[in-house]
Amino acid sequence: METTGVLMTNPMSSYLEGELEKRFKLFKLWHYPSMADFLRENANSVKAVVGDTKIGADAQLIDSLPRLEMVASYSVGLDKIDLRKCEQKGIRVTNTPDVLTDDVADLAIGLMLAVLRRLCVCDGFVRSGSWKKGDFRLTTKFSGKSVGIVGLGRIGSAIAKRAQAFGCKISYFSRSEKPCTDYKYYSNIMDLASNCEVLVVACALTKETHHIINREVINALGPKGILINIGRGRHIDEPELVSALMEGRLGGAGLDVFEKEPDVPEELFGLENVVLLPHVGSDSLETGQAMADLVIQNLEAYSLKKPLLTPVI
């Protein structure tokens, strides 16, 4: 693939851009006035697409690139790639699992602590000088809470391990019961939500898990329950979440992802029981570099006809 074209869909990592430029003919989609302008001149030059959580490779892009052979995603999530289309056309797909697991799991725990102990509100309390007028009110303990995890894959398991170290009782919901864990398994999400105090969404976004957190699940979690989402915004029916928080039917939420990010429902901005992050689960310098290296290694392996490091298709 040395002389062939790689299309980056979005600015995702300047390190990755630099490394791709050294090895391939790199096209940066955002440097063109429109997709149509890019395609008019370059559609036949692109053999690989590097996408991310914002712009991946949808059916339209895939169909517009007649020589496309590979999609290498700078993400673990695959929801922005039309996998069925790739499969039909024999296009290989890779992602960046494992290297980001620790960061995302760390952030999930951070959100639990931040929501329950009101860390962001406390920070504002100190900065605004309010502390001089009196102490901050009491908050809620995290250690020992029962934590329910939706999706016990790599990230879900890493969250479970961390929460266990805080003395939390772990339960989970997934399509099937996992062997070799002593966590309690629930075969339906309503039972999980009814039996935990903190519910964490850590599954992949698929047709089946779209809006897996709906009004009923939120009500089952209840007015003392905390919802944490480090998955995808579309796992949650966001208007239902907003109304549950506004009406006090849910105790709080820690959200790294949103249905229409970067647009976040403004009703959430005034709520002290909510912590809002700009989809930064895996965004540490160390992990960003490891993800970029994995993208490059997959592209190089493909060009040398070697086995892909992290193949999806």
Ligand SMILES: O=CC(=O)O
């Ligand atoms: O959201 C982050 C990822 O999918 O890598």
